Amino acid sequence: MQREQISVFDIFKIGIGPSSSHTLGPWRAAQQFTASLMNSKLLYEVEQIKILLYGSLAKTGIGHGTDIAILLGMSGADPVTFDVNAITPTIDIIKTEQRLFLGGAHEITFSYTEDLIFLYQESLPFHPNAVTFQAFLTTGEAFSETYYSVGGGFVVKDGENDSEKEQVELPFPIEKAGDLLHWCLTTGLKVSEVVMENELAWRTEAETRERILQHFKVMKECTFRGTHSGGFLPGGLNVGRRAAALNKKLIGGRSYTDYESWIEAIRAGGNSFNYTLDWVSCFALAVNEENASFGRVVTAPTNGAAGVIPAVLQYYIAFCDGFTEEKIIQFIACASEIGCIFKKGATISAAMGGCQAEIGVSSAMAAAALTECLGGSQRQVMMAAEIAMEHHLGLTCDPIGGLVQIPCIERNTMGAIKAITASQLALQSNPDKAKVSLGAVVNTMWETALDMNSKYKETSDGGLATNIPISLPEC
Known part of the structure; x- marks a missing residue:
């Protein structure tokens, strides 16, 4: 079994508050899902997005800005460089105009109240911080992925684990x-x-x-x-x-x-x-x-x-x-x-x-x-x-x-x-x-x-x- 290899820059990440597990992690998950759509050449086929928040992400998501982070991530913004003064006006536009630019490139209709769903009483077994992204395509098909924000801004895609990244040869491997x-x-x-x-x-x-x-x-x-x-x-x-x-x-x-x-x-x-x-x-x-x-x-x-x-x-x-x-x-x-x-x-x-x-x-x-x-x-x-x-x-x-x-x-x-x-x-x-x-x-x-x-x-x-x-x- 591969061991988890963690760098200084996995523990210390530059991001936007207020929460690494409820803000930065979901933001990164939204970016990864958008990247999956791009890599699968499906981005421009998307006509609707549904976002399902489970467990702790649902219960304290509003207070932690989970909704804001996900929408910014879906829009192609990066937490390391995005202007914090632009957060509120960007979210206001999405809510009032009911449109979302996926990856900053593809415009779709998006309803904050109907397409962002807080499942307060449901949790997924792997981790309390779970989010599922559902993309409905013009072909009538759907593309879905689930991510877990496991703390500290770390994100794990459903079916994978923390160690499923490129392994390097560490001179001093440390597990404990x-x-x-x-x-x-x-x-x-x-x-x-x-x-x-x-x-x-x-x-x-x-x-x-x-x-x-x-x-x-x-x-x-x-x-x-x-x-x-x-x-x-x-x-x-x-x-x-x-x-x-x-x-x-x-x-x-x-x-x-x-x-x-x-x-x-x-x-x-x-x-x-x-x-x-x-x-x-x-x-x-x-x-x-x-x-x-x-x-x-x-x-x-x-x-x-x-x-x-x-x-x-x-x-x-x-x-x-x-x-x-x-x-x-x-x-x-x-x-x-x-x-x-x-x-x-x-x-x-x-x-x-x-x-x-x-x-x-x-x-x-x-x-x-x-x-x-x-x-x-x-x-x-x-x-x-x-x-x-x-x-x-x-x-x-x-x-x-x-x-x-x-x-x-x-x-x-x-x-x-x-x-x-x-x-x-x-x-x-x-x-x-x-x-x-x-x-x-x-x-x-x-x-x-x-x-x-x-x-x-x-x-x-x-x-x-x-x-x-x-x-x-x-x-």
Whole structure:
């Protein structure tokens, strides 16, 4: 059986919020279906499209923008490059004019209310996040494909699996935490160095470095934009954005003109515990407020948890002198491998495992990366990841109103702080005396996911989603 091979750029993807599994994944599925029509030379034969959303995609699809993502994907837009300011007018045209340009090339009549179908009480067995595309042709025949959005923007076509892509020869194949530790101890390489060696199987080192820095550019632009954008989040909950006001308060009148001078202004404020803690929260809030506003973010490893890694990385840059290309690349490379291990051994989908699979995994990734960049050993790196996840086990996903806002945005601040704490604990500990391994916590997370009631898996059928009236303000 082929093993799943995951690159840095499978774990970290550039996309548009608010959800990797409910927005980015369905967007990619729509693109793949349109490509299938093109490859089968059927695109111009299509006269009608029906889109069926199942399970979690149906129950929280509106709040997560699943409908918007699919229509944009069907229209030929790409989440990496599409102008986020054009989202609303593009969707408004589709709805009001009742027409859709498949692949940006073939116009068909499309009714948002009749052709986009939410099957709230139906789920497909493979995964809760399922969408079926049906194309009805001028010949009277139909062409249909089903896709599953399995978390983190990963998409699996029905009848295929994650491993059915071109296999490469990895110098250090890794399926579980024990494999990673084996290669690190055998070679003496850091986790990030093992990752960079494996990435050579896909592209040159220069290309990998360049792409990692492109992803960091999106992270820092998102953070900076989020700390300078006020108002309210879309979706009807009337949740006010807080990062901008917090940024203004913390910066204390110090002047800056861009991201680099902003970092210098932050450093000039000192490094007291409260000050540092407030900035970590500000960084995380900024990213996830942007995510909730259909902004461009980097899945890390998901959109709902996109603020944890940027927040910890910004902490490292602003308060630990980590503002060098080499350190940023090291941080992101190391974090990616921990995400890969959880993806292979458990899940990074809240619809499968609750929020432990998103905030928990992102916190583990950030803890490991920070530990390595601060000089921790390979065992301490893995210990930090284990500590962070151990204290997220059982975390439910219960978004109020099906929106990636409450409690999701604040949870990113918690995940970031736990990551920093886990890193500090690991750096001050002897991993040889640890009672719990990273491999054990991955297995435990998956077992917990299987036992968790479905109402706590991104359905908004339980927890805060049913106990907090939507009209209440955020607390």
